Amino acid sequence: MMKLLRDRKSIKAGIVVALLFPLVYFGMHLLGWGNELYNWWQTLLVGLFTGAVFWFFMSSFRQFRDEDVTPR
Secondary structure: OHHHHOOHHHHHHHHHHHHHHHHHHHHHHHHOOOOOOOOHHHHHHHHHHHHHHHHHHHHHHHOOOOOOOOOO
16 A cells, blocks of 8 residues: 555546546536536545545556566
8 A cells, every 4th residue: 555655646646536526516517517416515525535546546557557468
């Protein structure tokens, strides 16, 4: 887990996703294109959860980016 926390690019990308989800959701609601699926507090929680999951998978896969997995 500490190895995943050292990946600064993944942390920044996870924060961007966590912030963009509620902004896009509320923006769509203001434009009248929202689907009323979540309340405002649920939207913030889902945004945090989505950002955390995105960060975890992105940093986990980034560990193996320099390994050669092609068959010889």
